[in-house]
Amino acid sequence: xxxxxxxxxxxxxxxxxxxxxxxxxxxxxxxxxxxxxxxxxxxxxxxxxxxxxxxxxxxxxxxxxxxxxxxxxxxxxxxxxxxxxxxxxxxxxxxxxxxx
Amino acid sequence: xxxxxxxxxxxxxxxxxxxxxxxxxxxxxxxxxxxxxxxxxxxxxxxxxxxxxxxxxxxxxxxxxxxxxxxxxxxxxxxxxxxxxxxxxxxxxxxxxxxxxxxxxxxxxxxxxxxxxxxxxxxxxxxxxxxxxxxxxxxxxxxxxxxxxxxxxxxxxxxxxxxxxxxxxxxxxxxxxxxxxxxxxxxxxxxxxxxxxxxxxxxxxxxxxxxxxxxxxxxxxxxxxxxxxxxxxxxxxxxxxxxxxxxxxxxxxxxxxxxxxxxxxxxxxxxxxxxxxxxxxxxxxxxxxxxxxxxxxxxxxxxxxxxxxxxxxxxxxxxxxxxxxxxxxxxxxxxxxxxxxxxxxxxxxxxxxxxxxxxxxxxxxxxxxxxxxxxxxxxxxxxxxxxxxxxxxxxxxxxxxxxxxxxxxxxxxxxxxxxxxxxxxxxxxxxxxxxxxxxxxxxxxxxxxxxxxxxxxxxxxxxxxxxxxxxxxxxxxxxxxxxxxxxxxxxxxxxxxxxxxxxxxxxxxxxxxxxxxxxxxxxxxxxxxxxxxxxxxxxxxxxxxxxxxxxxxxxxxxxxxxxxxxxxxxxxxxxxxxxxxxxxxxxxxxxxxxxxxxxxxxxxxxxxxxxxxxxxxxxxxxxxxxxxxxxxxxxxxx
Numbered sequence: 040x041x042x043x044x045x046x047x048x049x050x051x052x053x054x055x056x057x058x059x060x061x062x063x064x065x066x067x068x069x070x071x072x073x074x075x076x077x078x079x080x081x082x083x084x085x086x087x088x089x090x091x092x093x094x095x096x097x098x099x100x101x102x103x104x105x106x107x108x109x110x111x112x113x114x115x116x117x118x119x120x121x122x123x124x125x126x127x128x129x130x131x132x133x134x135x136x137x138x139x
Numbered sequence: 140x141x142x143x144x145x146x147x148x149x150x151x152x153x154x155x156x157x158x159x160x161x162x163x164x165x166x167x168x169x170x171x172x173x174x175x176x177x178x179x180x181x182x183x184x185x186x187x188x189x190x191x192x193x194x195x196x197x198x199x200x201x202x203x204x205x206x207x208x209x210x211x212x213x214x215x216x217x218x219x220x221x222x223x224x225x226x227x228x229x230x231x232x233x234x235x236x237x238x239x240x241x242x243x244x245x246x247x248x249x250x251x252x253x254x255x256x257x258x259x260x261x262x263x264x265x266x267x268x269x270x271x272x273x274x275x276x277x278x279x280x281x282x283x284x285x286x287x288x289x290x291x292x293x294x295x296x297x298x299x300x301x302x303x304x305x306x307x308x309x310x311x312x313x314x315x316x317x318x319x320x321x322x323x324x325x326x327x328x329x330x331x332x333x334x335x336x337x338x339x340x341x342x343x344x345x346x347x348x349x350x351x352x353x354x355x356x357x358x359x360x361x362x363x364x365x366x367x368x369x370x371x372x373x374x375x376x377x378x379x380x381x382x383x384x385x386x387x388x389x390x391x392x393x394x395x396x397x398x399x400x401x402x403x404x405x406x407x408x409x410x411x412x413x414x415x416x417x418x419x420x421x422x423x424x425x426x427x428x429x430x431x432x433x434x435x436x437x438x439x440x441x442x443x444x445x446x447x448x449x450x451x452x453x454x455x456x457x458x459x460x461x462x463x464x465x466x467x468x469x470x471x472x473x474x475x476x477x478x479x480x481x482x483x484x485x486x487x488x489x490x491x492x493x494x495x496x497x498x499x500x501x502x503x504x505x506x507x508x509x510x511x512x513x514x515x516x517x518x519x520x521x522x523x524x525x526x527x528x529x530x531x532x533x534x535x536x537x538x539x540x541x542x543x544x545x546x547x548x549x550x551x552x553x554x555x556x557x558x559x560x561x562x563x564x565x566x567x568x569x570x571x572x573x574x575x576x577x578x579x580x581x582x583x584x585x586x587x588x589x590x591x592x593x594x595x596x597x598x599x600x601x602x603x604x605x606x607x608x609x610x611x612x613x614x615x616x617x618x619x620x621x622x623x624x625x626x627x628x629x630x631x632x633x634x635x636x637x638x639x640x641x642x643x644x645x646x647x648x649x650x651x652x653x654x655x656x657x658x659x660x661x662x663x664x665x666x667x668x669x670x671x672x673x674x675x676x677x678x679x680x681x682x683x684x685x686x687x688x689x690x691x692x693x694x695x696x697x698x699x700x701x702x703x704x705x706x707x708x709x710x711x712x713x714x715x716x717x718x719x720x721x722x723x724x725x726x727x728x729x730x731x732x733x734x735x736x737x738x739x740x741x742x743x744x745x746x747x748x749x750x751x752x753x754x755x756x757x758x759x760x761x762x763x764x765x766x767x768x769x770x771x772x773x774x775x776x777x
Contacts (some may be wrong), residue, residue, distance in 0.1 A: 048300030
């Protein structure tokens with residue numbers, strides 16, 4: 040039986056890796072992956088605590104998160120494809136103009 | 140609620156002209172002139188018939204006063220101010236004058252205003268005026284009276300500036316309005332003081348409270364009456380607020396007759412008479428009223444001597460006659476003052492309408508210097524005008540004789556010096572009226588063409604009726620010693636509490652002697668002027684065209700009162716406004732607003748740079764914020 044602390048540490052590490060990736064990388068596909076990593080670290084936390092408290096409702100919540108993130112990724116990737124058609128690069132800095 | 144027929148009549152009375160105003164005001168443009176005339180005159184005719192009905196009912200003794208409360212208007216501390224109407228003998232006399240003379244003038248206007256582009260507008264305004272005037276005399280509390288008071292001021296403004304394309308007419312309208320506002324300020328302050336002192340604005344309650352409190356000449360009641368008299372001065376064109384009335388002659392002549400001679404300007408007299416309980420408790424105010432009245436009567440009469448505009452002469456004559464009325468009120472002779480209101484309404488309306496007939500016939504010529512010799516050309520108007528002139532001069536059996544005589548008599552037993560001044564005023568009145576008559580109708584024709592605009596019956600009929608009233612109206616108030624002073628008996632219930640004020644009557648001998656003396660003096664003036672008018676006229680016309688000697692120049696230029704007001708009041712206020720505009724407005728207020736605007740703008744300019752479009756920075760900030768919140772949570776504990 041793996042104690043709860045290990046799950047928590049793993050989750051924190053995964054979240055930090057994701058956050059650092061979002062902050063430091065400029066490739067949009069990498070950014071997506073990092074965001075997914077952060078979401079999944081949260082999912083891991085939810086599942087671990089659900090088991091610990093023997094309360095299943097958090098697991099249902101995790102399914103929701105996965106579902107929504109899958110939908111979000113599909114939309115995001117579609118946008119990315121459109122962007123790539125305009126400028127053949129996945130560098131996010133090229134799209135500063137979007138602020139206007 | 141069970142209403143008597145009299146109450147229904149009373150409630151309907153003021154609203155008939157209002158309905159006429161609404162109909163003519165809303166749809167008048169589409170009507171023919173005949174329809175407009177029927178609506179305008181018809182509504183007043185109905186009001187007049189109702190007034191006559193109420194008057195008859197009152198005479199036959201079916202009620203002493205009639206009251207009807209239409210609705211509660213403003214709830215205040217104890218009780219509420221009602222929109223309620225009341226008719227007592229005083230109101231009824233005013234009602235008859237307003238609706239009767241009003242009806243005649245409406246009728247006259249149909250002919251006079253024929254073909255004017257604003258025909259419907261004119262009748263709408265006139266009807267609205269009658270509505271407010273009826274409200275004024277029928278109100279049973281100060282506030283409703285004030286509503287009517289303001290309303291007639293508004294209508295006066297609208298009708299003076301009726302031909303609004305003329306800039307100077309607009310200026311006259313504004314002047315009348317502003318001068319009236321100055322007076323209204325006094326009225327308002329008076330009302331505040333009344334509410335403060337007696338806790339009510341209802342006439343009955345205030346007068347009862349004042350009478351029971353008693354204490355003649357205490358400071359509060361003097362202040363109240365002085366403030367009310369200030370208001371009356373504005374409306375009734377007394378010193379120092381009289382200068383608007385002569386300028387108000389810019390309006391169409393029927394307006395001058397109705398508003399600025401017969402009805403609205405007597406509102407001040409009505410107010411003082413209505414509040415006689417208060418005024419009788421303040422002898423000091425009464426002496427002020429007397430002094431102002433006498434001064435105005437004399438001053439305006441001297442100015443009238445030198446005017447060359449036919450309407451200006453009549454305007455100053457009106458100011459002067461109003462002075463007589465106030466002088467009567469000032470001696471506590473309220474009935475005499477009201478009697479003069481009635482007769483003055485008759486003969487001054489007649490004179491104005493007669494002047495209107497002359498102006499109409501001469502294609503809007505108003506300058507007396509261009510008239511002359513109209514006696515043979517316009518014989519009907521001449522006869523009308525002669526009746527009016529004799530009436531205002533106070534020739535026996537004409538109405539003005541009785542009313543003016545009663546005033547002079549009352550003033551004589553009160554204050555001999557005031558009587559002397561008013562006596563001189565009466566002579567001046569005769570003089571300027573005969574001068575007017577002579578300049579317009581006697582002597583040679585001076586520079587007008589022969590193609591006179593003919594008058595139709597709707598103009599002639601009112602003139603004839605008014606001429607009859609000017610002649611016979613005085614029999615309502617025969618001198619006291621005959622014991623036949625009907626008006627005095629009729630109004631005595633209203634003034635029952637003040638009759639003791641002028642109890643010591645003159646003996647018949649003194650009274651008759653005074654009367655004969657006055658009449659002889661007036662006859663002397665007439666004889667003097669009539670016998671040598673040709674000489675006087677040529678001399679005057681030469682002088683008018685050239686340079687006047689200083690003692691004539693002064694009154695001819697209205698004693699430069701307008702110029703002094705301009706220099707002492709208007710210009711300093713203008714300069715102050717200019718100063719406030721440049722310093723307070725442009726510098727301080729505008730500066731403040733602009734500075735705040737500028738600050739917001741520059742702050743926005745700086746904040747704008749945060750949105751760089753660099754997603755990395757956004758994320759850093761977001762993370763920093765989230766971490767900060769987390770840290771806060773940890774530090775502050777849950």
